[in-house]
Amino acid sequence: MLGIADTLDGINRAIAAVIRWLALVMVLVQFGIVVGRYVFGVNSIAAQESVLYMHATLFMLAAGYTLLVDKHVRVDVFYAAATERVKRRIDIFGHLFLLLPSMAALLFWSWPSxxxxxxxxxxxxxxxxxxxxxxxxxxxxxxxxxxxxQSIALLIRLFAEEQHQ
Structure with missing residues (x-):
């Protein structure tokens, strides 16, 4: 099962390795837009939208990687002071009853659009x-x-850790 988790991790790692460069490209394009507008008096709506597209792509496709490296937003009212076992159980609950259902709902309701x-x-x-x-x-x-x-990969690891405790 850990091999499946490693494979799922690899998907998000590979995507992150490629799209991380969008941050640099986005900054360079935005710099070009500003220079073009204020120095040369040239404006391009397509160039401005390209920054929006790059930002959206970077944010949306890097979310799984952000979860993988544990840099996502966490409300740690109880989590910070909890033992490792309690943290694991909070994570399992969060993945099973909050994250996965909300992602499934968003996928279901956005698909027609x-x-x-x-x-x-x-x-x-x-x-x-x-x-x-x-x-x-x-x-x-x-x-x-x-x-x-990524949530499934993390759940596989969390359940494996639970079994070893």
Missing amino acids: VRNSWAILEGPIAVGGIEAVFLLKSLIPAFCILVML
């Missing part, structure tokens, strides 16, 4: 923008799936 967007190849957000809103909306199910896969 994503499907419809692909059916019409939904166009730009603004006139002159990037004609690929359908790709932007596709980040929602990708986000859900990557977070769910």
